[in-house]
Amino acid sequence: MKVKPLNQHAFGACVTDLDLASIDAETLDAVYQALLRYGLLVFPQQNLDEANQAAFGEKLGTLEFGGLLLANQVKQEGGSFSDVLPTSSHRMKTNIGNEAWHTDSTYWPISSKCALLSAVRVPAVGGETEFADMRAAYAALTPETQQKIAGLSAYHSTEYSQANDLGHFPQRRPDSLYHGEAYLRPLVKIHPETQIPSLFVGRHAFGIPGLSRRDSRALLQQLVSDAVSDPARIYRHHWQVGDTVLWDNRALLHRACPYDYSVPRVLIGTRVAGEPASELAYYPEDPAAAGGRVALDEELKHLRRENAE
Ligand code: OGA
Numbered sequence: 001m002k003v004k005p006l007n008q009h010a011f012g013a014c015v016t017d018l019d020l021a022s023i024d025a026e027t028l029d030a031v032y033q034a035l036l037r038y039g040l041l042v043f044p045q046q047n048l049d050e051a052n053q054a055a056f057g058e059k060l061g062t063l064e065f066g067g068l069l070l071a072n073q074v075k076q077e078g079g080s081f082s083d084v085l086p087t088s089s090h091r092m093k094t095n096i097g098n099e100a101w102h103t104d105s106t107y108w109p110i111s112s113k114c115a116l117l118s119a120v121r122v123p124a125v126g127g128e129t130e131f132a133d134m135r136a137a138y139a140a141l142t143p144e145t146q147q148k149i150a151g152l153s154a155y156h157s158t159e160y161s162q163a164n165d166l167g168h169f170p171q172r173r174p175d176s177l178y179h180g181e182a183y184l185r186p187l188v189k190i191h192p193e194t195q196i197p198s199l200f201v202g203r204h205a206f207g208i209p210g211l212s213r214r215d216s217r218a219l220l221q222q223l224v225s226d227a228v229s230d231p232a233r234i235y236r237h238h239w240q241v242g243d244t245v246l247w248d249n250r251a252l253l254h255r256a257c258p259y260d261y262s263v264p265r266v267l268i269g270t271r272v273a274g275e276p277a278s279e280l281a282y283y284p285e286d287p288a289a290a291g292g293r294v295a296l297d298e299e300l301k302h303l304r305r306e307n308a309e
């Protein structure tokens with residue numbers, strides 16, 4: 001296996017001369033060590049299918065989901081693809097939501113450890129995936145800002161982010177992403193394995209306790225926009241069919257880039273859950289969860305009103 005850094009910043013590497021579908025224990029360990037170091041690994045020409053990707057994902061931890069199509073088409077019986085979904089569809093609203101900087105699954109009790117995407121059909125223009133190194137973003141903050149955010153946390157909810165980014169207010173259902181809970185997480189995450197601090201923000205974050213709504217929104221927006229303002233902290237992946245990308249959700253933000261939604265974009269996705277010791281906020285049964293529900297309902301009231309204006 002060969003590991004070639006994508007830049008001079010120890011952020012992102014291209015990994016070749018291995019087969020993810022038949023990886024041995026020693027190579028797997030080398031891949032994982034590279035993930036911890038670079039945060040993002042690009043594996044060209046792996047051509048993983050849903051089952052292969054999920055099987056590789058399982059070697060990295062407990063799956064949230066494995067080998068799911070994250071696409072603007074539905075795979076039909078027999079393997080052919082449906083027409084491209086309209087932008088009004090629920091699926092496309094989720095896809096378009098992914099175009100704002102985020103880290104995965106911070107809206108579940110346990111946020112994600114790492115995730116995989118593999119390209120099946122990609123637009124000729126646009127539809128890239130961008131990654132931002134939040135370790136470097138944290139390191140670049142002034143000592144004053146580091147001190148200011150040291151004790152702060154934000155609630156995370158994708159009921160919030162879909163409403164805030166798209167004006168989409170999906171029906172609340174306990175068994176869906178839109179479950180009415182919001183999970184409080186520190187703005188600075190200490191990586192459980194490398195101990196490197198990173199800025200843990202993104203589109204799902206809102207409602208910093210102790211700050212006014214205005215100050216909280218302004219701070220969260222400023223932190224993200226500063227974090228992604230330096231090209232040295234950004235990598236944009238131009239997909240080739242067959243590519244697989246693996247990233248560390250405990251150290252990076254990512255987002256999809258827009259494209260012509262009438263052309264197919266089909267990726268396979270697998271998401272690995274974090275560890276309870278480091279990625280668990282609390283469960284809904286926990287008395288601590290009550291504050292999140294109150295904060296979310298309050299925030300949604302504001303967003304509904306602003307959306308109607
Ligand atoms: C995701 C995601 C980005 C993309 O699946 O979690 O953010 O480029 N995808 O589709």
Ligand code: MN
Nearest residue numbers: 098102103104
């Ligand atoms: Mn994502």
